[in-house]
Amino acid sequence: MNLEMRDPAVERLGVLETAALLRELTAGLIAVDDFDEALDALVRIARNAVAGVRWCGFTALRAGEPAGVAASDARLAGLDDLRHGPDSPAMDAIRLREMALSEDLGRELRWPAWTPRARELGVQGVISAPVDVDEQVIGSINLYAGAADLLNTDHQLTAMLLAEHAGLLLAAVRDRARKAAQAGELDASLLDDGVIGQAIGVIMTQRGCPAEEALGVLRSAASSLDIPLREVAGRLVSTVSRPRDS
Structure with missing residues (x-):
């Protein structure tokens, strides 16, 4: 049996890159109080830090309804927006609570309405990973490749770790926003x-x-x-x- 041998140096590099990504993500979101601002920072950092990923998007639902969309490239924002329909890898990730992967959209049959639009925009591969934020908000982080067969098992692991870390950070952002709003309401009542x-x-x-x-x-x-x-x-x-x- 011919088993593929992994270069330990390459494997270490992947670990270091992922650790750097999570560290940069923490630094970028640690003091943010606005959820939409946090989503924008998240997709920008992920796009810049994950090798092979050309674009990044985020799809969020609040209590079952579209609650927010962020995209590292405005041209692709519609691919993450569930108002265009539930036929997408992001919706599969959210609904099934598991990662959705397509290494080559040219061979993809699962999303017949979404895939042609994605390919027209230059997307040839996608990973969507579910993100649990809190009791009210769930979502999906979507990593897009501009060429087929670029996304591999390393990207899947990175996407899984990214989704877990992003969920914790976004939950903290929403908690800070709630506390700031409550403090504002308290201040208003004190003034009266x-x-x-x-x-x-x-x-x-x-x-x-x-x-x-x-x-x-x-x-x-x-x-x-x-x-x-x-x-x-x-x-x-x-x-x-x-x-x-x-």
Whole structure:
């Protein structure tokens, strides 16, 4: 039996390239709070870092409906958009929860509507890997090759690791976005609160600063004194409203 021998140096290089990809992806998404911005960074980094991949896209569904599409090349964005129909490798990956691979779209029969459009755009090979983000969002990362038979088992492993890592990072992005939104709602309610609102008004007048900055000053004082925010606000309002001795 003639078994293919793998060069250990090549195998190590693949591991190092994948580790570099995951490290770059983490650095690119670690501080992002916007989901669409995170998707754009994800497809750009994956396109640039994975050898043999000419384009990268991402298809996202929120509660079963199209929730977002990102593409490293705007010309190919329609290939990742499920509004054009469920006939695609991305939809197969999402629905079956397994990787969809076609090394040569010229021999592909599974996606009769999608494949001709892809080939017209220059796509000759594709890997779509399912991505689990959280309870509300699932998706697929789609790697495209511009020539047939470029995508191999190494690309499948990279796509699997990329999908797992991307899911964790995107979940963190959505969690940060939720917390930022909740903080914004909390700030709005505090600004309308009686004594806290009055205290904010006092600080705004004294410092000539906007309401958000005044609230930050009030919070900082509460933290430094280790007393509730409302109590700090009450003390401030009481101090400035106290009649001065003539």
